[in-house]
Amino acid sequence: MSDDRTFVIIGASQAGGWVAQTLRNEGFEGKVILIGEEPYLPYERPPLSKAALLGEVTVDSTYFWQQEALDEANIEVRLNTRVTAIDRNAKEIEIKGGDRIAYDKLAITTGARVRKLPIEGADLPGVFYLRTMEDTLAIRDAVKDGATAMIVGGGWIGLECAATLTKLGCKSIVVEAADRLCGRAVTPEISDWMLKFHTGHGVDVRLSTGIEKFEGNGQLERAVLPGGDTIDCSIAVVGIGVIANVELAQEAGLEIDNGIVVDNCARTSDPDIVAAGDVTNHPNDLLGRRIRLESYENAQNQGITAGKAMLDKAEPYSEIPWFWSDQFDANLQMIGLPQDWDETATRGDEASNEFVTFYLKNGVIDGAISVNNPRDLRVGKRLMQGKKQVSAAELIDPDTKLQTLLKR
């Protein structure tokens, strides 16, 4: 009765962890080996720019599963272990140092790494990126009350970091190359709201600006702006996006196109290999196009999908993308990836920092973003899922109970 197969997972983070758990939850009795380069058990990344950076939570508390739970599930976790190659013919992987591990099925959940800032001085001590627990611990160590922190990039990570460092007593300066904040993710109206919100909390936001170079004598001392002006700063955090870790898959000859190409059940072009999380380019049937997502929910649910697919219990995965961010006292949440809406409807009051803006296309919700209003956003998600016909006027009207629109 015993199953002598070995299922290997490369990348011991959220997606990989969920693949492993799902194998067990679905009754797989063979060997499960979860391999990761980092020194920690799979942990949540969202706190890295929030509670963990503030020092409010311990490293352990960010683990998705404690060691005992992984032991109990008989998941063999190999940390500090980098996989260097996938040999699809031999069905083996190679780890740094040369050891090889045979697999019957393989999951690639290698996520993404930060994009580096290609300027002079970017390698000075004091210049940080923010993707891993090590990054967060290092930034925390370097932060001193009253320090000036230069944040390069006004996207989600940059803004969360600006908020957290401000809370820690730093003077946060955000430089953003585009003419508005979070330009790739939100509409100009929301960018404006973010600008007001951050400025109101004391963040110095400079749009359409870059950093020419960093300078310092063995340690970051100042940033030089394009015109030659300088700003003294002792730390800098760069958040200018990530690059999917596709190299292993690419070298093994799997199909790559802005991520590892998978189908709606997380299967790659090799029948014995699945992939999930930030690293995949997957079809989303609800949106009718292929996407690569960098989100908590996708890492979890596509990970679960991939685990099932490894057991030949494939179930199509398609969800309305959902993302959240916490900045100062604002909880932002977004659904969908609206592209070409013809109307917007804002319910609540932007000035009071409690509202939700819906994007409508032909009378159907195509996406929404909420600030301190998670509940209305969730109703919006159901309305979007059900493709319910709604009007901007009724969405805006505070007397409309949104739930009643679901009954249509």
Next chain:
Amino acid sequence: MSEIEYHAVAKTDEIMEEDVKGVFVGDEEIAVFNVKGEYFATHGICTHENVGLADGFVEGDLIECPLHSACFEIKTGKAVNPPAEIDLKIYPVKVEGDTIYVGIEK
């Protein structure tokens, strides 16, 4: 054996169908629900992280956490989808007249 003590927490017309209200009994945060005219109570904090479920969304007999969208069965407290894996504590409820009472162990 611990005894159950009932506390008045809300009026029936304060919680519409498919809705939730957060209340406190002493230090205990509790979420009170109306599912098809019947009232139920669970612990008010998600078992995943420290977030109030009263800001969540009720759909049928499920409550969805406002933070990471874990769902719990309102009647049983069962965690039905990740990231939550621990069930929610539930409390007995009784309605007398138009007042909802939640039973807490003494």
